[in-house]
Amino acid sequence: SQAATFRQATTTDAYRGNEDCTNVNWDELGFGLMPTDYMYIMKCSSDEKFSPGKLNRYGNIELSPSSGVLNYGQGLFEGLKAYRKEDGRLLLFRPEENARRMQMGAERMCMPSPSTYQFLHAVKQTVLANRRWVPPPGKGSLYVRPLLIGTGPVLGLAPAPDYTFLIYASPVGNYFKERLPLNLFVDDDYHRAFPGGTGGVKTISNYAPVLKAQTQAKKKGFSDVIFLDSVNKRFLEEASSCNIFIIKDNVISTPSTQGTILAGITRKSIIEIALKYDYQVEERPVPVEELLNADEVFCTGTAVVVAPVGSVTYHGKRVEYRSGVQTVSHRLYSALTSIQMGLVEDAMGWTVEI
Numbered sequence: 528s529q530a531a532t533f534r535q536a537t538t539t540d541a542y543r544g545n546e547d548c549t550n551v552n553w554d555e556l557g558f559g560l561m562p563t564d565y566m567y568i569m570k571c572s573s574d575e576k577f578s579p580g581k582l583n584r585y586g587n588i589e590l591s592p593s594s595g596v597l598n599y600g601q602g603l604f605e606g607l608k609a610y611r612k613e614d615g616r617l618l619l620f621r622p623e624e625n626a627r628r629m630q631m632g633a634e635r636m637c638m639p640s641p642s643t644y645q646f647l648h649a650v651k652q653t654v655l656a657n658r659r660w661v662p663p664p665g666k667g668s669l670y671v672r673p674l675l676i677g678t679g680p681v682l683g684l685a686p687a688p689d690y691t692f693l694i695y696a697s698p699v700g701n702y703f704k705e706r707l708p709l710n711l712f713v714d715d716d717y718h719r720a721f722p723g724g725t726g727g728v729k730t731i732s733n734y735a736p737v738l739k740a741q742t743q744a745k746k747k748g749f750s751d752v753i754f755l756d757s758v759n760k761r762f763l764e765e766a767s768s769c770n771i772f773i774i775k776d777n778v779i780s781t782p783s784t785q786g787t788i789l790a791g792i793t794r795k796s797i798i799e800i801a802l803k804y805d806y807q808v809e810e811r812p813v814p815v816e817e818l819l820n821a822d823e824v825f826c827t828g829t830a831v832v833v834a835p836v837g838s839v840t841y842h843g844k845r846v847e848y849r850s851g852v853q854t855v856s857h858r859l860y861s862a863l864t865s866i867q868m869g870l871v872e873d874a875m876g877w878t879v880e881i
């Protein structure tokens with residue numbers, strides 16, 4: 528295959544590169560793909576064991592037209608970020624959480640998964656090989672995108688006979704192009720997930736079904752969509768690409784993850800920081816009426832980080848929320864990003880230096 532012809536990169540190659548030779552205008556970074564130098568590939572055949580992976584030059588991959596991922600959507604993805612500290616060292620944020628989440632998702636999707644060690648090793652190799660693409664401190668991060676896909680051929684519906692674990696990376700800045708705070712549309716026509724489905728795992732097939740609602744909302748001038756549960760059409764689930772929190776009288780609430788909602792790593796980290804700051808935090812079903820009555824609303828995710836919500840619109844009614852630097856969500860955002868960027872001592876033990 529094309530990938531196999533590329534020379535395997537080494538960590539020394541990455542260090543040899545001039546860290547400043549990317550010609551990127553770091554002040555203009557958004558959340559779009561900027562191809563980097565290397566991707567990591569590790570394959571797994573029917574014995575469910577991954578053979579040692581390697582770095583390849585970043586580029587297209589070959590896939591069987593009848594691969595499991597193309598035909599039946601057998602695939603998972605992850606997302607995590609590497610930040611550059613002032614001293615030049617690179618920090619990953621809770622990467623073992625991504626490894627564990629991929630393992631749980633793989634179990635649901637009948638796929639073998641890399642061990643936590645294999646996952647972390649692969650992430651570190653990918654970041655080091657692309658280290659010249661990690662933005663300078665304060666300018667963004669290197670977004671790392673692991674994929675686990677059924678690459679073997681299938682025709683009848685069945686798990687694919689073999690799998691590929693691949694990681695690529697791209698420098699990123701802010702997820703939302705428009706200025707924050709977000710203006711969200713609460714959609715109860717389309718649903719993202721249903722009980723017994725795969726809403727709680729990071730399967731690739733959870734995301735394309737969101738596009739219709741998101742596109743319609745954007746056409747109407749909204750930043751994004753909040754989905755409600757598919758049974759009662761009443762309880763908050765997620766926004767398209769992130770979890771949601773509301774705050775009323777300093778009590779922080781977020782929908783509990785009971786199978787239809789992704790257990791976001793930023794979500795979990797924000798809950799842990801809020802508890803450490805002595806806020807009351809409730810994970811429970813949150814009805815849309817409480818959203819309309821909240822003081823503050825914000826979204827969390829690896830890509831979006833902590834994004835304040837300025838308004839929501841539901842059944843034609845628009846409600847506005849507190850925003851700005853005096854808010855609880857801003858306090859939580861600062862606490863989280865200071866740890867992620869290595870600006871404060873990491874008392875939580877969340878960062879991994881590479």
Ligand code: COI
Pocket residue numbers: 605606607734767768769828829830831
């Ligand atoms: C992330 O936040 O990392 C995600 O995977 C969401 C994606 C739709 C950008």
